[in-house]
Amino acid sequence: MADFDLDLFVIGGGSGGVRAARLAAQMGKRVAIAEEYRFGGTCVIRGCVPKKLFVYASQFPEHFADAVGYGWTLGETRFDWPTLVANKDREIARLEGLYRKGLDTAGARIIDGRAELLDRHTVRVGDSTLTAKHILVATGGRPNPHQALPGHEHCIFSNEAFDLPALPRSIAIEGGGYIAVEFANIFHGLGVETALVYRGKEILGRFDGDMRRGVHEAMEAKGIRILCHEIFESVQKRTDGRLDAQLKSGGKETFDQVMLAIGRIPNTEGLGLEKAGVETGVKGEILVDDHSRTSIENIWAIGDVTDRVQLTPVAIHEAMCFIETVFRDNPTKVDHEDIATAVFSQPEIGTVGLSEEAAQERYGDLEIYRASFRPMRHTLSGRREKMIMKLVVDAATRRVVGAHVMGPDAGEMAQLLAIPIKAKLTKDVFDRTMAVHPTAAEELVTMYKPTYLVRGGERVDPS
Incomplete structure (x- = not known):
């Protein structure tokens, strides 16, 4: 040896x-x-x-x-x-x-x-x-440095965003994943005029459709511009240091910074x-x-x-x-199923298991439990922002195969939801679980009747 x-x-x-x-x-x-x-x-x-x-x-x-x-x-x-x-x-x-x-x-x-x-x-x-x-x-x-983009050398990436010498007055972020979405919310919240540019139909691909649409609508309501079906064709630096970004649609816009968040x-x-x-x-x-x-x-x-x-x-x-x-002489395969994750957007997303779209492909018939409401913390503030809770259930076994939350502390909820999802518990166990009141999370164990069913790829009224 x-x-x-x-x-x-x-x-x-x-x-x-x-x-x-x-x-x-x-x-x-x-x-x-x-x-x-x-x-x-x-x-x-x-x-x-x-x-x-x-x-x-x-x-x-x-x-x-x-x-x-x-x-x-x-x-x-x-x-x-x-x-x-x-x-x-x-x-x-x-x-x-x-x-x-x-x-x-x-x-x-x-x-x-x-x-x-x-x-x-x-x-x-x-x-x-x-x-x-x-x-x-x-x-x-x-x-990804995106070197095919003319002018990519004038752009910043997530690495540089943490150490900019000064906060820009305006920024455009190309990308639609969690990094792009999170930074769009960060810069907007710090007072920067922010635009998000994404080539796809909707931001946050592979997340549940309700979460994707919910965050998109909330971000636009806050004042973040989201341009879907759009990409930058070039970025040019002006004599005053600002950046002219040429869009595929033909328009040109000027920003203090352009950030590329299009994968790693x-x-x-x-x-x-x-x-x-x-x-x-x-x-x-x-x-x-x-x-x-x-x-x-x-x-x-x-x-x-x-x-x-x-x-x-x-x-x-x-x-x-x-x-x-x-x-330790204990061969152990890595289990990549049912990984909880969060997008720290504003509102936040917490998710574990399959989206409705992915569950439909795997299981076919589904029961969908969905609630949308204004969380208690917003009632006195007057904030109109809604919270969304969603459980995706395999109709054949009644196992909860996906759980999705949009709203305050969604990431914290996703971590706890990962336990019953990983344990392959059924909706009946959720229904037998008593609620903690008043909390937003209690909605997860009080949605007793499905909002709709999925049968043959179509949404059906459960009644």
Whole structure:
């Protein structure tokens, strides 16, 4: 048996890579982890965490307005962008420190630098080389630079949006996924004139149709312009620094900033994958089996670099399955079914399981339970924004196969709804569950009669 320097070498210090390295080191394995930038990855450094902090910041104007209906009198308010950015940076530095501390405490060797595979067991970082019995690639992804767009070099991406030197007066965001939608709401809430440009028929593809339409209508009601069936054909920088964006429809508009949020691509360039014989797909993603094993037996990959499900908790789950499979002699397949997720738009979306459209394709006949109402918190404020709750039920088994919420705290509800959906509980269990009153979530267990049925692809009145 070959003698290796390490039991495990992890390339990439994001959530998935750090979890795998820490767990393996805690088991007494010889572990090293290399990261070329900062530990924490996309989520902590330039994704979920700073995004959620910015979402909170952007919600305060509505909170201030709503407070009047509850008897509060507020004075003049003012927002300071540099303060938000500085405080965000302080929190990210704190979190990165915790990631490093966790690795160090577990006994993992931390290497600051870019790692490259030389062969299936050898990794080079700078002038040093190390051999490992197992290698785990967890290098994540990055925004698609959209280099085919003339003038793309004048645009920003989600990475740069967190550290702009000044808040723009106006911005156009191209894209219709959760990143584009969330940033459109963030910038609008901070007082920026905002337009969202999307090539498709409706924003938030693959989400439930009621959620997509509900968020679209709410965003437009707030004053965000949404241009569907539209794309940028070019972006030109003017002498005053502003940007002229040429639209496919023939119009031209001027903005202070143009942000591109049209997908993400795996970070696989320059890793030496070809030297090790690791196969990749058309996007450059690392191809893996159900256990996250690549085409090379001792090389594994998890997280966004595999382009399976690009969510931080998924990468962490994949890391834990990897540990079970490789170091605990318990082969564990990754389960990508019924993953709860949230879009931190305003209003927020929380969802788990199948959309009505996807459930119809899989099961055919459905029972749909849907409620739309103004949440209690809006009654005294006078805000007209509605909340939507929806359960998708397989008619044959009465199993709840999808749950969707639009409104305050929807993400929190989705996390809890993931448990009964994952447990494959039926609508009868929901019906036997007593409500907590007064809450918005009680609607999920008090919708006793279906709003409509789906039969043969058509909506049918249940009566």
